[in-house]
Amino acid sequence: MSKRFEGLSREMIALRASREIKDDEYVNLGIGIPTLISNWIEGRDIMLQSEIGMLKTGPLAVGEDIDQDLINASCQPVTEPPGASYFDIFESFSMIRGGHIDVAVMGALQVNEKGDYAGWNNPVRGLGDLGSVGGSMDLCAGAKRLIITMEHTTVDSQPKILRELTYPATTRGKVKLIVTDLAVIEVNPEGLLLKEIYPGLTPEDIQSVTEAKLIIAPDLKEIEL
Numbered sequence: 001m002s003k004r005f006e007g008l009s010r011e012m013i014a015l016r017a018s019r020e021i022k023d024d025e026y027v028n029l030g031i032g033i034p035t036l037i038s039n040w041i042e043g044r045d046i047m048l049q050s051e052i053g054m055l056k057t058g059p060l061a062v063g064e065d066i067d068q069d070l071i072n073a074s075c076q077p078v079t080e081p082p083g084a085s086y087f088d089i090f091e092s093f094s095m096i097r098g099g100h101i102d103v104a105v106m107g108a109l110q111v112n113e114k115g116d117y118a119g120w121n122n123p124v125r126g127l128g129d130l131g132s133v134g135g136s137m138d139l140c141a142g143a144k145r146l147i148i149t150m151e152h153t154t155v156d157s158q159p160k161i162l163r164e165l166t167y168p169a170t171t172r173g174k175v176k177l178i179v180t181d182l183a184v185i186e187v188n189p190e191g192l193l194l195k196e197i198y199p200g201l202t203p204e205d206i207q208s209v210t211e212a213k214l215i216i217a218p219d220l221k222e223i224e225l
Contacts, residue, residue: 007181
């Protein structure tokens, strides 16, 4: 599998994923592409929770709005909208472990057809058992819905959506939706349902860069932004 297709930018992946978040939901955004979602929900009634101790974080800060004391999970400066509140990390993880987060959006190194995903350790880098667990395992266990945002393939065009994980798992059977630069895929008990594809591509194109078998949705359509 050495093909590589041009698809959505990281910002557009985040925009598409933001369409899956409903008003009144409490949401945690993981490191990488997920943090960009904060730029696409301004003005909506969505409560972003940062596990480092901030509730109702705003879009990413630029210029004079940057305050290094106000950061998200990626240590990027964020804005402080009206109603934002702060608390220590113990209260933050009480929210997470207590099942009070409606949606967690995470990046991933690999996802499989059963809804398992790997995101904390890349053995290919030769780091052995070292990795960056952070709060991802707690979030996956505690959130009511888990969405993965990522590029569809690796930098060397290898598939990231697999039949079985080859990296250490972050969670098992929790992923509900995968949003990539090429497709939107729903994880069902029957398998992976291909619901949307990048304009100009075919289901065969998506399957050619996906190791796991895809089920084509009867109402398959182009990705809607």
